[in-house]
Each structure stands twice: as structure tokens, then as C-alpha cells.
Amino acid sequence: MTIRKNWPLVMAIVLPLGMIATVVLSIYIPVLRTPAPTGRFLYRVIYDYVGYDSYIVQDQHLVRRDSIMPSGKIFPQANPPIFHHDIATNQSQLISPEEAVQLVLNPGPSSSEGDQISVGGESIDVFPFFWAENSSDGTVYVKRGQRIKKMNVQIRRLDAHSQFRFLGWVKQ
Amino acid sequence: MIPKDDLIREIKIAAALGHVAREELLQAYDQGSQNEGLPAKAGPSESTVVKTGIAHAMYYLGGAVVFIGIAMLIGQHWRNLSYFTQLLATMGSAIVAYGLGVLLSSRRAYASVGNAFFFIAALTLPMGLGIGLHHAGFNTTDLGPQSTMAAILAAIFLISYMTLHTTVFELFSIIFSTWLFISFSGWLVHSDAWGGLVKFFEYRALIIGAAYLLLGYQSSRDGKQALTGPLYGFGVMIFLGAALALGGSKPHQNIVWEMIFPVLTLGAIVGSVYLKRKSLLTFGSLYLMGYICKITIEYFEDSMGWPLSLVLIGLLLIAVGYGSFQLHRKL
Numbered sequence: 001m002t003i004r005k006n007w008p009l010v011m012a013i014v015l016p017l018g019m020i021a022t023v024v025l026s027i028y029i030p031v032l033r034t035p036a037p038t039g040r041f042l043y044r045v046i047y048d049y050v051g052y053d054s055y056i057v058q059d060q061h062l063v064r065r066d067s068i069m070p071s072g073k074i075f076p077q078a079n080p081p082i083f084h085h086d087i088a089t090n091q092s093q094l095i096s097p098e099e100a101v102q103l104v105l106n107p108g109p110s111s112s113e114g115d116q117i118s119v120g121g122e123s124i125d126v127f128p129f130f131w132a133e134n135s136s137d138g139t140v141y142v143k144r145g146q147r148i149k150k151m152n153v154q155i156r157r158l159d160a161h162s163q164f165r166f167l168g169w170v171k172q
Numbered sequence: 173m174i175p176k177d178d179l180i181r182e183i184k185i186a187a188a189l190g191h192v193a194r195e196e197l198l199q200a201y202d203q204g205s206q207n208e209g210l211p212a213k214a215g216p217s218e219s220t221v222v223k224t225g226i227a228h229a230m231y232y233l234g235g236a237v238v239f240i241g242i243a244m245l246i247g248q249h250w251r252n253l254s255y256f257t258q259l260l261a262t263m264g265s266a267i268v269a270y271g272l273g274v275l276l277s278s279r280r281a282y283a284s285v286g287n288a289f290f291f292i293a294a295l296t297l298p299m300g301l302g303i304g305l306h307h308a309g310f311n312t313t314d315l316g317p318q319s320t321m322a323a324i325l326a327a328i329f330l331i332s333y334m335t336l337h338t339t340v341f342e343l344f345s346i347i348f349s350t351w352l353f354i355s356f357s358g359w360l361v362h363s364d365a366w367g368g369l370v371k372f373f374e375y376r377a378l379i380i381g382a383a384y385l386l387l388g389y390q391s392s393r394d395g396k397q398a399l400t401g402p403l404y405g406f407g408v409m410i411f412l413g414a415a416l417a418l419g420g421s422k423p424h425q426n427i428v429w430e431m432i433f434p435v436l437t438l439g440a441i442v443g444s445v446y447l448k449r450k451s452l453l454t455f456g457s458l459y460l461m462g463y464i465c466k467i468t469i470e471y472f473e474d475s476m477g478w479p480l481s482l483v484l485i486g487l488l489l490i491a492v493g494y495g496s497f498q499l500h501r502k503l
Binding site for chain 2: 023
């Protein structure tokens with residue numbers, strides 16, 4: 001009787017709760033069917049694109065690449081730190097360039113298990129009718145199917161000058 | 173004039189204390205409904221209403237100034253103030269203001285002043301919670317901590333509203349519940365609250381607008397006038413704005429929402445007559461005019477040419493304006 005009498009109030013509460021429930025179901029039902037992403041990857045934290053391409057993956061290994069001036073003189077690029085991230089523990093570890101070049105890498109974008117790195121919310125599809133648009137607050141995610149995991153990478157979020165630079169998936 | 177909620181509450185208290193009998197109340201109601209036993213001029217004069225309105229506005233203005241003072245104090249001396257002092261200035265002020273509000277609102281003569289203190293509590297409590305979470309190591313710009321803050325505030329103000337039935341609590345219950353809905357749904361999809369996933373934001377705005385309209389309708393049914401107008405006004409503005417945005421624009425327009433939108437605007441205009449709400453008519457007409465301009469430019473500019481499109485837009489705007497004016501006179 002009270003519900004029937006106060007139906008506008010009940011509807012005003014049910015509508016937002018219904019949307020929350022729909023979002024939860026659309027996110028978590030596919031997630032339950034998908035195993036959690038695992039694996040490891042290398043990344044760098046660069047500032048204002050300084051040293052953006054100083055390391056690239058060639059023949060499954062990290063290779064240092066310095067700028068060559070028109071005169072033929074080698075101009076060494078800046079050397080931002082390299083991090084090794086374990087998705088299972090969600091922890092990053094600073095490693096030396098010497099350690100990094102020893103690792104066998106897959107430059108991606110997808111790992112052999114189908115995991116993908118995403119920065120911001122741009123590749124997150126919630127419903128078929130929501131499509132992703134601009135959202136990049138610097139948060140880094142690993143996505144496997146509909147399952148998304150936020151990565152605790154060593155980057156200053158909300159700082160437009162500080163950028164995450166994915167290098168490759170560690171194969172062994 | 174005593175607000176209806178306050179009057180009913182006073183009657184309940186008087187009945188509980190045995191100060192008034194059921195028969196006396198019924199007799200007073202019957203006499204009042206037949207204009208018997210009333211002074212020559214029962215209602216308050218216009219000047220009294222204006223003076224009371226100004227006094228109430230001053231209470232809330234004073235509350236807002238107190239809040240600004242506290243915020244500036246914290247902002248200017250952020251580095252010099254200890255965690256305890258920051259918490260004392262914000263959370264402490266909120267608790268004291270809330271306590272004073274409860275104390276004052278228990279006496280009818282001071283009820284309005286009590287509301288001003290509730291207003292101060294509503295403004296300073298989020299700041300106090302934010303400082304508490306910040307020092308606990310949370311990033312308060314993240315949606316997780318924001319959802320926590322909004323949930324705590326919404327719970328406090330909803331319980332307060334259910335206990336004390338004041339408009340300030342009703343208003344802030346709605347504001348904090350809206351914040352909770354936006355931040356929590358954003359947290360669920362790993363999206364920032366305002367900029368990320370534009371379509372998702374538009375659907376959320378649609379839901380918020382619909383909820384406000386329903387709350388406005390509930391308020392008008394309950395005879396609570398204070399928030400009915402703002403709820404209808406903001407509700408229709410947000411709801412139709414979201415529906416128009418969902419239609420998109422060429423070349424990414426959504427044909428389904430473009431077809432639904434005129435039905436919604438006409439619904440708002442018809443609803444304004446049924447509910448006797450000018451805000452529904454005003455926003456319904458304005459959005460319909462905007463829609464006519466948008467559709468004409470999108471679909472008829474190429475086939476008819478720009479000058480003829482302008483003529484068509486002008487004629488349609490005159491028709492909408494005339495219809496709106498006629499309805500406005502009837503409301």
C-alpha cells in the first residue's frame with residue numbers, strides 16, 4: 001500500500017539502482033567466465049616524451065637506439081627508468097637496462113594469452129551501446145576480454161607530462 | 173505560516189504529551205475548512221512573507237559565508253595546520269553545527285536558524301571527510317574514496333531527514349545521493365566521473381533527470397512546496413539535455429534517440445499542463461526549438477539550401493513559441 005502510494009519515490013530510487021545493477025551484471029558476468037590476466041611486461045615512465053624511443057624491441061630483445069645526427073654523430077638519448085611489472089602480484093620493480101636487454105620480449109600489443117594494455121578508459125566497453133571516447137587520466141589497465149585489472153605502475157596520474165610507455169610482454 | 177511538516181510534527185508532540193485532544197483537532201479542522209473562527213485576515217500579509225523570505229535567505233547566506241571562511245582558513249594555512257587542527261576546523265565545525273542545529277530546531281521559534289546550522293554542517297562535513305581520507309592515505313580524487321564519502325554523507329543526511337523532516341536534509345540527501353550514483357557507477361566501469369565514456373555519462377544524466385522529475389512529482393503529491401519547483405526544473409533540464417545529447421550530431425547521430433526526443437519534449441509540454449508546472453513548459457519549449465534547429469540543419473540544409481532552411485526554422489520556432497505562450501497563459 002505504501003509502495004503504491006509512494007510510487008514516484010520508489011521509482012526515483014529504483015531507476016539509479018537498476019542502472020547500477022545493470023552495469024554490475026554487464027561487467028561481472030563476463031568477468032566470471034574470463035580467467036584473470038597474468039604475465040609480466042616491461043614499461044618506462046617518460047616525462048615530456050624525453051627518451052621516448054631510446055629503447056625499442058627488435059628480434060624479441062630490447063635494443064638501445066640513440067639519435068644519429070645528420071653529420072653522422074651519435075647523439076645519446078635520455079634514459080628514463082625501465083620497470084618490470086608482474087600482473088599477478090600487481091607490483092613494479094625497477095630493473096637496469098643490462099637486465100632488461102636479457103629478457104625475451106613480445107612487442108605486442110597483445111600478449112600470447114590475449115592480454116592488452118590500455119591507458120585511461122578508452123578501450124573499455126561496458127555495454128554494446130556505450131562506446132569509448134576521450135578518457136585518459138593516466139591510469140593503466142590490463143584487459144583480457146571483458147576483464148579489466150588496474151595496474152599499480154610507477155606513474156604520476158593526472159600529470160599530463162608523465163607518460164606510460166609500454167615496451168613489451170616478457171616471454172620467459 | 174508554519175510549514176506543513178512542522179505543523180504535523182507539532183500536533184504529534186502535543187498529542188503525545190496530552191496537550192490536545194482528538195476532538196479539539198477535528199473541531200478546529202472543520203471550523204477552518206468552513207472559514208469559521210478565523211481572524212479577519214488569517215493569512216500572513218505580503219510584506220510579512222517577503223520579510224520572512226529575506227530572513228531565511230540571510231540565514232543560509234550566513235551559513236555559506238561561514239563555510240567559505242573555514243575553507244579559506246584551511247586553504248591558506250594548509251601546510252601550517254596539523255592534521256588534528258585541520259580535522260577540528262572542518263569535521264569539528266560540522267559536528268558542532270549539526271548539534272546546534274538539532275538543539276535549535278527542537279524549538280519552533282529557532283527552527284529556521286537551526287536549518288542554517290544544518291546547512292553549515294552539510295557544507296563542512298564533506299571537507300572534513302575528505303581531509304580524514306587524505307590523511308589516511310587515500311587519493312580523494314579517485315572514485316573509490318569519493319564513493320565512500322558520498323555514501324557516508326548520503327546515509328547521514330537521509331537518516332537525519334527521516335528523523336527531523338527538514339528541507340535542508342532533503343536537499344542534501346538528494347545532492348549526496350546523486351554524487352554517490354555518479355562516483356560509484358564511474359568507479360564500477362573504471363571511468364573518471366565527468367569526462368570518461370561520454371555515452372555512459374549521458375545515460376547516467378538521463379537517469380538522474382528522470383529521478384529528479386519523479387521526486388518532484390512525489391513532493392507535489394505530499395504537499396511539500398520547497399523543493400518541488402527546483403526538482404522539476406533541474407529534472408527536466410537534465411533529462412531532456414541528456415536525451416538531446418544521446419541523439420548526437422551528424423555524422424554520428426543516433427536515429428533512435430532523434431526520433432524519441434520530440435516525443436519526450438511534447439511529453440514535458442503536455443505534462444506541464446497536467447502538473448501545472450511552468451518549468452516543464454519552458455524547458456520543453458526551449459529544447460523543442462533547439463531540436464528543430466538541429467534537425468533542420470542536419471537533414472534539410474543540403475536539400476533545401478541554407479536560406480530556405482532558415483525560413484523553415486523561423487516558422488517552426490514561431491509555431492512553438494505561440495503554442496508555448498498560449499499554454500503558459502493557461503497555467
